[in-house]
Amino acid sequence: MLVSLQKINIMHIAIAGNIGSGKTTLTKLLSKHYNWEAKYEEVENNPYLTDFYNDMQRWSFNLQIYFLKERFKGIVDIQRESSSVIQDRTIYEDARIFAPNLHSMGLMSTRDFENYNSLFNLMLSLVKGPDLLIYLRSSIPNLVSQIHKRGRDYESGIRIDYLSGLNERYEKWISEYKDGKILIVDVDDVKYEDKPEDLSLVIDRIDAQLYGLF
Numbered sequence: 001m002l003v004s005l006q007k008i009n010i011m012h013i014a015i016a017g018n019i020g021s022g023k024t025t026l027t028k029l030l031s032k033h034y035n036w037e038a039k040y041e042e043v044e045n046n047p048y049l050t051d052f053y054n055d056m057q058r059w060s061f062n063l064q065i066y067f068l069k070e071r072f073k074g075i076v077d078i079q080r081e082s083s084s085v086i087q088d089r090t091i092y093e094d095a096r097i098f099a100p101n102l103h104s105m106g107l108m109s110t111r112d113f114e115n116y117n118s119l120f121n122l123m124l125s126l127v128k129g130p131d132l133l134i135y136l137r138s139s140i141p142n143l144v145s146q147i148h149k150r151g152r153d154y155e156s157g158i159r160i161d162y163l164s165g166l167n168e169r170y171e172k173w174i175s176e177y178k179d180g181k182i183l184i185v186d187v188d189d190v191k192y193e194d195k196p197e198d199l200s201l202v203i204d205r206i207d208a209q210l211y212g213l214f
Contacts, residue, residue: 009084010081010082010083010084011036011084011131012078012079012084012085012087012130012131012132012208013030013036013083013084013085013086013087013099013130013131013132013134014086014087014089014090014094014129014132014133014204015027015030015086015087015088015089015090015128015133015134015135015136015171016089016090016093016133016135016170016174017135017136017137017138017147017187018136018138018143018144018163018166018167018170018173019137019147019155019158019163019166020089020142020143020144020145020146020147020150020155021136021137021138021143021146021187022090022136022138022146022187022192022193023088023136024040024041024088024201025192025193026134026185026192026193027039027040027086027087027088028137029192029193029199030037030203030206031071031086033199033203034084034086036083036084036085036086037081037084038085038086039074039077039078039081039085039086039087039088040088041088041089042070046063046066047066047153048062048063049063050153050154053154053155053156053157053158054157056102056105056107056162057107057108059108060102060107060108060112061108061109061112061116064094064099064102064108064116065096065116065119067094067098068091068094068116068117068119068120068123070093071089071090071091071094072091072123072127074091074095074124075127076127079127079128080142083118086184087130090130090133091120091123091124091127092173092179093130093173094120095116095117095120095169096126096169096173097166097169097170097173098166099113099116099120100169101112101165101166101169102156104141104165105144105161105162105165128181129179129180130180131180131181131210132180132181132182132183132206132209132210133177133179133180133181133182133183134182134183134184134185134206135170135174135182135183135184135185136168136185136187137171137174137184137185137186137187138167138186138187138188140160140163140164140167141187142187143163143167144163147152171176180209181209183205183206183209185202185205190202
């Protein structure tokens with residue numbers, strides 16, 4: 001019975017958003033506040049990322065398969081955890097946002113896209129969604145500013161039309177999301193990294209979603 005009660009209190013919070021929206025920053029802040037384990041997206045050790053930004057068409061399928069494998073592994077690990085977890089990026093975003101965007105831009109072939117989707121659907125049938133999905137909504141100018149601010153070399157070649165396509169798909173996905181509770185944070189206006197009062201506002205909204213606190 002004690003194990004069952006413990007499992008009931010374990011939370012899986014996932015943070016979604018476009019490149020440069022502030023997912024990692026919010027993950028760190030919430031992990032510190034709640035004293036929950038943070039699961040970060042691996043980007044620095046990704047063997048395909050630099051090649052992808054230099055030649056998207058050649059490396060799109062390789063990159064997406066790598067990300068899908070890593071995210072599936074991450075979700076399996078999370079569901080084995082005995083403590084609450086805050087996750088930087090979700091498995092949904094690869095299949096609902098990034099792969100379809102690459103396909104529509106002609107940067108991933110239909111054959112590769114269909115193969116990718118079949119693998120995603122198989123993986124999704126084996127895992128469950130997060131208890132709360134936090135979506136960081138951002139304008140393109142804000143994304144570009146944040147990407148330049150963090151100064152990652154492999155992101156210097158990101159195209160504006162690529163970011164715009166991603167944003168449109170994020171909005172569509174979020175409007176149709178049915179896999180659990182969702183919280184939308186407009187990061188153009190809510191500056192949780194620099195303003196403690198904004199972070200407190202986000203935390204209050206999370207508590208209301210998870211615990212019914214107002």
